[in-house]
Amino acid sequence: MRTFPARVDPHFDIEEYDPEADLMALNMGPQHPSTHGVFRIKLFLDGETIVKAVGYPGYLHRGVEKLCEKLTYVQITPIFDKHDYVAPMTNEQAVNMAFEKLLGLEVPMRARVLRTILAELQRIASHLLWLGTFTLDIGGTIGGGASLMMYTFREREMILDLFEMLTGCRFHYNTHSPGGNRHDIPEGWETAVKAVLDAIEPRLDEYDALCDNDIFLVRTKDIGVLPPDLALELGQTGPVLRGSGIDHDLRRDAPYHAYDLVNVKVAVDDGCDCLARYRVRVAEMRESLRLVRELLTMIPGGPIIGSKPIKSLVQFKAAKGQVYVGIETPRGELGTYLIGGGDQRGAAPYRLKIRPPSLHAVAAVEYLLPGHMLSDVVTVLGSLDPIMGEVDR
C-alpha cells in the first residue's frame, strides 16, 4: 500500500508560518506563457520551496451563463464552441445532450455514431495540443521544447482538416443541434479519416520516446502527486482522475452516443504524478485511434437529424424541469445543469450551469504545489491540462 504525504490545508494562514523564515510572495500570471491562458497564482516561497499557493481564476469570465439566458436553445450551440476552445466538438455535444434530455428528443443512429467518431477525433486533437504545449512548458522555446510542439501541431492540423471537410470550419463548428447533426458525412470522408489515422499511428510511438528521456522523467516523476481519495473529493475527472489510479470513464461506465456499441478500454495509471497523467493521455490517443477505426465500419444509413426537425419554438417553450447531463470530454466530465424555462420564459433556458472539468483541475494546484520547487509550477499546471476559457466561462 502506497503512503502519501499528509494533505495540505490550502486555507492555512500564512501569518502563522515560521516567523524566522525568509518568506517571499511571488505573483505568477495572469499573463504568463505557461498558464495556458490567463490564470494567476500567488505563491508564497520559503527560499525556493512553495509553502502556499492561491489561485485566482476569472480573468476570462465572459458571462456565458447570463448570455444563454437570453438566447434560444438553437442559438446556444455556437456559444458553447467557445468556452473549451481546444475541444469544441465535445462541448457542443454536452449542451445538446442536455437539451435532448430536457425535450425528450431521439437522436438517429447515424448521428449518434458520427458524434462518437467526432468526439474521439477531437480527443486526439486535444491531447496532441496538450502534449505540444506541455513539453513546451517543460523545455521552453529555446530549450528545445518547441520541437515537439511543431510535430504535434502537424498532426492536429490533419484532424482539423477532417473537421473542415465535414463542417466547413476549422475551429468553431456549430455542427450539432438538438436532435441530430447539421452536416452529413461528405463523400470520401471515411477514406480521408482512415488516411489520417494511418499517418498518426506510427507517430504516437515517437512521442512515447519521451519516456526514455532522463530530463523529462526527472521533471515529471513524483511531481504533483495527487492521492486517489483527494482526487475524488476534489471532483477531478478525466485523465487527472485516471492518472491517480481510479478506474472511471463515463464512456464505459455510463455510455452515451454510440459508446455502448464498442468496447472502450480505459487507460489507468496509478503513478498519481505528472508522468502518470502523460501516460494516460498518450494511451487514450491510441485507444481513440482504435475506436475511430472500429466505428468507421459501423456507420448506418438513414437520416442525420431527427424525423421532426425543430421548426417551431413551441416545442421548446413547453420544456420544463431540471436536468443534469455529463459527458466525457478530453478533459473530463463536462456537465450541463439545465433549468428549463417553461412557458414563462419563452424559448430560452431559465438557468444553465456548466460543470467545467478544468475548474476542478486548476483548483487542485492549491493542494499540489506546496512542498515543490518554483520550477515545478509549470509542470504541475501543464499536466492538469486546464483550459481557462472553460474554467472562467
Next chain:
Amino acid sequence: MSIYEQLRERFDLPEEPPEGEPVVIPVDQHVAFATALKEAGFTLYVTVCAAHFPSVQPKAKKGEEPPPMTTEAWEVATVLRSVGTGSETFAWRVRVERPVVPTLYSLFAGADWQEREQYDLVGVVFENHPDMRRLMMPEDWDGHPLRKDYAIDTRVAPWR
C-alpha cells in the same frame, strides 16, 4: 434497493422521485443528506447550481383576480456521482428564501471553488465556508450578475 429507497428510510422524501427534476429537501437536512450519499458510494463531487427566482406576478386566468405575488427564493441544486462501472448521478435541491445554505466543503474539498463561484454570480452565501470571496469578478464588483434582476444589456465603461 435503489439509492432513493435507501434515502427515503432516513429522510422524509416523497414516495416516488419527482418526474424530470431533482427531489427537494429541507435546508437543515442538506449536510446530513450529502453525508448519507457519500457513505452510499456517491464519492465524486460533480457540481452545485444556484438559481434565483425573483418575486413575480403569476398570470391571471381570464376574468379572475390575479393570484398573489410569489416570494423571492433561491434554489441550490447539488449533483454527486458514483465512481466506476454503472456510474450514476444523484441530484437534489434545497429551496430557501434567504440566500444562505450550509457548505459541503468539509465533505468534498472540490466544493470550494464551485461554491465561491455561485456566491460570486448568484449571491448565495455558503455558511461555514472557510474563504467566501468572489471567484470570477473583481473583488470590488457590485452586485451578483446571474440574479434575474441584473440586466443582461449592461455594457461596461470604456477604459481609455
Next chain:
Amino acid sequence: MAVDEGPRNYEHPAYDYLEQMPGLSLAMTTVDKVLEWSATNSLWIFPMATSCCAIEFITAAASRVDIDQIGSVVRPTPRHCDVMIVAGTITVKMAPRVKKLWEQMPEPKWCIAMGSCAISGDFYRDIYSVVPGIDTVVPVDVYIPGCPPNPDQVLLGLQRLQDKIRSQRDGVSTEPETRPETAKMILPANKRVGDPDRDPLLTDAQHDASRNLGVGTNTDRAKDARPIGAITEDEAANVRGTVDDK
C-alpha cells in the same frame, strides 16, 4: 570558390542597395532605409493571448503557417517586443493588465487586434464583464477580422502592419479616417444602456425581459434594477465624443 557576381535571377529588396565594384560588393543606403528595413522585418510579437483566438495564433506560429518566415518571433515578455497581438476576449478584470503590459513595451510599438472579440467584443459585447473592443483600452493599428481568423490571416495582418510601418516612415499619414459617416457606423445601431439618446421605453422593456417577468410588471423592482456596471451618462458622452473627434 568565387562568388557568382552575375545577374541574379531573383529580386530581394536588400539587393537594391548593392553597388558592384571591382573585387567586392558594397551596400550603400541611407539610415532611414536601414531602419525601415529592420523595423519591418523583425517584428517581435508579444502575444496577449487569452482565449480561442490564441490557439489559432499558436497555430500560426507552428508548423503549417510559420510566421517566422517574415522575421517575426514570439516572445512572451513585453520588454522585448514591438507588436502586441491581442488574441481573444478581454474582460474587465484583464483590461487593466493589458494596459499595463502595453505601457511596458518600448517605443516604437504597434498593436494588432485579432478576432472579433478583440475588435468589438463579439457576441459578449453587451455582457457585464467583457470590454467591447480592445481599442477602448489601447490604440490599435491593424484589425484581423474573423472568429477566429484563419492562421494565414495572421500572416496577412502582419504584412499589412509592415506596409503601414513603411508608409509611416515614408511620411504618409496613417491616421484613422475622420469621415463622419464612418464614425456613425461605429456607433451601435441600437443605443446602449446609459446613452442619453436611448429610448427609456426600450430600457424598461429590456429590464422586464431580462428579469424574466414576461407577464405583469413589478415596477418596484424595475426601479432598483439599475444595470450595475452600465456606463453612466457622462461616460456615454465621452464615448461619443471620442468617436466624433476622430
